[in-house]
Amino acid sequence: ECMEKALAIREHEVKPKNELDIATCVGNISNILHDQGDIERSLSYAIRTADLLSKCGKDDTRFAAALNNLGAIYRTKGDF
Numbered sequence: 001e002c003m004e005k006a007l008a009i010r011e012h013e014v015k016p017k018n019e020l021d022i023a024t025c026v027g028n029i030s031n032i033l034h035d036q037g038d039i040e041r042s043l044s045y046a047i048r049t050a051d052l053l054s055k056c057g058k059d060d061t062r063f064a065a066a067l068n069n070l071g072a073i074y075r076t077k078g079d080f
Contacts, residue, residue, distance in 0.1 A: 003029045025053035039076055046070045
């Protein structure tokens, strides 16, 4: 719940928006949801994280980490 509040603040109240901070927050929520076993919601957040970080460049290590996390979720689902 705290992470989702932090995300809302970053998205709606912090000016100017920092896409990297938002992506970090979204990724953290995805990881927490994955650890809690809420795989579908985790997947949704992980996809959003990868989309946000792809704007940093496809060769950015943060984007690679987001893809790795996304792959871990698909592996958990047995969808690979």
